[in-house]
Amino acid sequence: MSTGNGVLVRVEDVHRTFWRGAEQIDVLSNLHLEVPRGEFLALMGPSGSGKTTLLNLIGGLDRPTSGSVEVAGERIDRMSNRRLAAWRARHVGFIFQFYNLLPVLTAERNVELPLLLTHLSKSERRRHVETALHVVGLTDRSGHFPRTLSGGEQQRTGIARAIVTDPTLLLCDEPTGDLDRKSGDEILGLLQALNREHGKTIIMVTHDPHASARATRTVYLDKGRLSAEKPE
C-alpha cells in the first residue's frame, strides 16, 4: 500500500447526509482531509459534530453521499460491499470506546477473530495472537474472558485485536472514553508507541484535550466542517 506524497488518507469534498423522516440532516459538508502516512491525528469536536461519521467513512463502514474517500490510493467509496469487507480486514484496525469484545470468547480468541479471515494456519494464528498480546502487555491474561478483565485490560485486548493483522491504519473512536485517567494514560501511551515505534497511522476521535495532546496533530470538526483551530 502506497500513495503519492506520503498521504495515506485523502477525503475530498465529502458530504454525508442522513434522513430522519422527511428531515434532511447534513452531518458532513464539503469536507477535505489529508492524513500523511505515520501520523497520529486527533479528531476533536462536540457531540453530534460528525466525528464518528467521518471515522466510519475512512474505515469503510459507511459511504459518503458525495465526494471521495481514498486510502492508500484506493477509492474505497467505490468498492462493493464484499470488496470493502476484505479491504477492512486487510488494512484497518478498529478500536472502540466500549471495547466491543465478544463476551463468549477469551481475550486470545477475541484477538484471533480477524485472523480467521486469513489463510493462516492455527499455529501461525496463535503466534500472531501471542505477539499482539505481548505488544499490549496482556500475555498473562490471554485466557480470561472479557467480564473478568478490567476496563483498561479490555481496551488493551481491543488494541491487540486491531493490530493483530498488522493493518496500515488504526481508527480509534474515543478509546479512553470509558476509562479512568490512569488506564486512559496507559492506553494513550500504547497508541503513541504503536505510532512511533511501529509506524502505525492513527486517527483518533476524542473529546478529551488530554488525549489529543498525545497526537501529532489535532483537527476540529464542528457543524460538519474541519478546521485546524479549535472553534470558539
Place this chain on the structure above:
Amino acid sequence: MRFLGLIWSNLKRRKLRTSLTLLSIFVAFLLFGLLCAIKEAFTAGITLAGVDRLIVRHKVSLIMDLPVTYGPRMERIPGVVSAVPFVWFNGIYQNEPKNFFATMAVPPAPFLDLYRECVLPEDQKQAWLNTRTGAIIGRTLAERFKWKIGDRIPLTSPIWPNKEGGAWEFDVVGIFDGANKGTDTSGMYFRYDYLDEGRAYGEGLVGWYGARVSDPEQAAAVAKAIDAEFANSPYETKAEPEGAFVQGFIQQIGNIKTILLAILSAVFFTILLVAGNTMAQAVRERTEELGVLKALGFRDGLLLALVLVESGVMAAVGGLAGLGVAWLITARGSPVPAMLPVFYLPTRSLLIGLGLVFALGFAAGVLPALQAMRLPVALALRRHV
C-alpha cells in the same frame, strides 16, 4: 472448520435457553419417530398386503361365519388359484386377558402356500402337517412368552370352547419368521381340522377366506365373480383385495394417517416457532457484536452462513438425538405386542426425519441470518451508545 469455535461459543452463550430449545427439538423428533413407528404398526398390513390375495368374508360382518364348503366352490371360479379358510380363535394364555394374542385355525399346507412371507423351515412344516395338535408361532410371540419348539401350550377361547370344556392343548412344532421387516410374527396358527373336531359347536363354519388369484390385475373382477357365486344364499359374501380389507379394518379406529399427520404438524409448527424465536432472539441480542464482526471484515455472506450453521447445529443435535432415541426404543420391539405387533421405525421415516432436521435448522435460522446479513454496520455499532 475455523469458525466452529465461534459457533460453539455462541451456542453456549445462554446455556439454559439453548438447553431448553434442544430439549424441545429432541422431544419433537422423539415423538416423530414414535408416531412413525405407530403409523407403521397400523399400516404395515396395507403395505405388505399381497396384491394377488383377496379376503372373502360374510357380506354383513366379519364376525359372521361362512360355510367351509365355500372353499372348493370358490376354487372352481376362473381366476381363483386357492381359497384358504381362517377361523379367529381368540386364544388366551393362562386365562389372563392380557395374555391375548392373534390365534387362527387354518389348513397348514394351503396356508403356508398362501402366506409365503411366513418363513418356516421344511422340517417344521412337516412336523405341523403330521401333528394334529401342532401349532406354529411367530418369532415375536415365541420371544414374548419364551416358548420353544416342543412346548405344550394350553389356551382358552371365549369364542370356541372345546367339547370337554377345558383348555385347548397345542404343541409348538414350528417358529416362523417374517420375510419382510413388517411381517407380523406375533401370532399363532394351528390346524383347522383340530379345531373343527374339538369345538363344542359351529362345526363346518369358518370366519373368512383368503383367496389367491392368478392375475392380480383381474382381482376386482374375480372378487365380483365370487360375490356373484354366493348371491342370494344364506351366506352372501363380500370379496375385496387384501389391502382394501386391511385398510377398512384400520379405518374402524379412524383415519390414523390423518390423525398422526395433524399431531406431527402441530408439534413441528410449535417447535419451529420456539427454535425460530430463540435464533431471532440470539441474533437480536448480538446486533452490536455482528457489527463488530463486519467491521473486522466478516462478509455478509459469511455472517449469513454462521447464523444458519448455528441454527442447523441446534436442530441437528436435538433432532438427531430425538431420532436416535426413537430408533433405540423401537429397536427393542413393541411395548404392547398384543395391540401393535409390528413396531419399528422404517428407514423411509428416518430419512424423512433427517430431512425435517435440516428443514427445521434452515427455517429457524434463515430470517435471523438474513437480518444479520443486512444489518448496516455503522448502525449496529451505535447500538451500545
